[in-house]
Amino acid sequence: MTRPPSPKVEPERVIELEHAVVEGMDISGHWNRMFEQRVIFDYDVAALERVTELDGGESMGWCYQCAQCIAVCPVDHVGSYGPRKLYRKLQIGIDLFTDPDLWLCTTCANCLRVCPKEVNMLEVMPAVRKEAVLEGDVPAELQDVFEKTARYGNPLGKNPKRRVAWTKGLDVEVPLIADLGRKVDVLWWVSDYPAYHPRGIEASRALARVLTRLGVDFAILGAEERHDGDSMLRAGESGLFEMLADHNIEVLNRYEFDVLMTTDPHAYNAFLHEYPERGGSYEVVHYTQFLAERLADMGLSEEVGGTITFHDPCYLGRHNGEYDAPRELIGALPGADFVEMWRNRQNGYCCGGGGGGMWLDGFAAEHQTMRLSEKRVLEAVETGADTLCVVCPYEVSRFEDAVKSTNNDGNLQVLDIAELLAKAMGLPTD
Ligand code: SF4
Numbered sequence: 001m002t003r004p005p006s007p008k009v010e011p012e013r014v015i016e017l018e019h020a021v022v023e024g025m026d027i028s029g030h031w032n033r034m035f036e037q038r039v040i041f042d043y044d045v046a047a048l049e050r051v052t053e054l055d056g057g058e059s060m061g062w063c064y065q066c067a068q069c070i071a072v073c074p075v076d077h078v079g080s081y082g083p084r085k086l087y088r089k090l091q092i093g094i095d096l097f098t099d100p101d102l103w104l105c106t107t108c109a110n111c112l113r114v115c116p117k118e119v120n121m122l123e124v125m126p127a128v129r130k131e132a133v134l135e136g137d138v139p140a141e142l143q144d145v146f147e148k149t150a151r152y153g154n155p156l157g158k159n160p161k162r163r164v165a166w167t168k169g170l171d172v173e174v175p176l177i178a179d180l181g182r183k184v185d186v187l188w189w190v191s192d193y194p195a196y197h198p199r200g201i202e203a204s205r206a207l208a209r210v211l212t213r214l215g216v217d218f219a220i221l222g223a224e225e226r227h228d229g230d231s232m233l234r235a236g237e238s239g240l241f242e243m244l245a246d247h248n249i250e251v252l253n254r255y256e257f258d259v260l261m262t263t264d265p266h267a268y269n270a271f272l273h274e275y276p277e278r279g280g281s282y283e284v285v286h287y288t289q290f291l292a293e294r295l296a297d298m299g300l301s302e303e304v305g306g307t308i309t310f311h312d313p314c315y316l317g318r319h320n321g322e323y324d325a326p327r328e329l330i331g332a333l334p335g336a337d338f339v340e341m342w343r344n345r346q347n348g349y350c351c352g353g354g355g356g357g358m359w360l361d362g363f364a365a366e367h368q369t370m371r372l373s374e375k376r377v378l379e380a381v382e383t384g385a386d387t388l389c390v391v392c393p394y395e396v397s398r399f400e401d402a403v404k405s406t407n408n409d410g411n412l413q414v415l416d417i418a419e420l421l422a423k424a425m426g427l428p429t430d
């Protein structure tokens, strides 16, 4: 038997012999090749290392391409996305710092939930975005919101003095804690959309009536409150977050209260995880948690009727583990049926509003087949429900827009749980 001479094999490269005959059989490369010869080249790791060298970017390098994240990434369902794909793009040299992909992640945390390597986009994305913000490489609509928030203290660019306008003409009193001049049981952190957006205002008025009927000793901050900053932090504007948080902590620390109750899961997240290290530690509850504990006192007697489905906010559910309180409240509504969407609880589908996505709808529409809010509305309609119940102030406006843009006007109404509870309590709903 004549053996061919030993080939010189480089560690990263398999050499194919042009001519090889073994025991009379011709096994030359071109006969045995099933596919085109694979060229295994050395990847240039520069683009990946620019990310992994950042404080917070390290875990991007841990991906081993199992693809579990892709199945659950909400953006992949309306495009081509997810940590696995981002890793491959970095391997072939795509610069994430200037690529549109940087702004599509909503920091929904569903990939982190399933990733065996704990690749953490909740840290990676803000770290890279922070650099992009410093370079001024930010989508125009988001940059506009950064500037409005820095100037007015809210992303809508509204006059801070108008923060209490929603309480005018209301049939119940919503006191300012500064005016009361005493400790209260509950300081209600109202947030921006519930104070300024027309649909947010309706939900706020409903919640004020519910709290009053329950006899809760509560107050608000009014014009002293500013945006909580959580979404600015995820969007990479850490300096703006720090400015907002320090202002809010300084204000909160001036007053006495037992519980800080938030309408917004993003504010809830900030108070739980970001404010303590800056000197702001409070007993924090989301309003659904606060109300669920008082279900027995609510006197829910009026028929609500219909079929209700529920959207889990990422920053209440996956980020902070609260799935039951909203469902307990919905389950107690007289005469209403409850139906889950197929993606719920831990696998709830993101509305697209997190991580700065709230202010990137135009940008997202250019890079996705549809907005996440539209995808979610279609899922809600699929259940046959006539009402989509929400418990995050980002969602009423997002989903109402999506109901219109998917031609589902008249098929689905979007209501805050406070509005449904007020109805069941026989309270006015304006
Ligand atoms: S789940 Fe984690 S390890 Fe698997 S492909 Fe996605 S990021 Fe990579």
Ligand code: SF4
Residues within 6 Å of the ligand: 072, 073, 074, 075, 076, 082, 083, 104, 105, 106, 107, 108, 109, 110, 111, 112, 121, 122
């Ligand atoms: S955090 Fe959510 S949107 Fe971002 S990559 Fe992971 S699954 Fe996709």
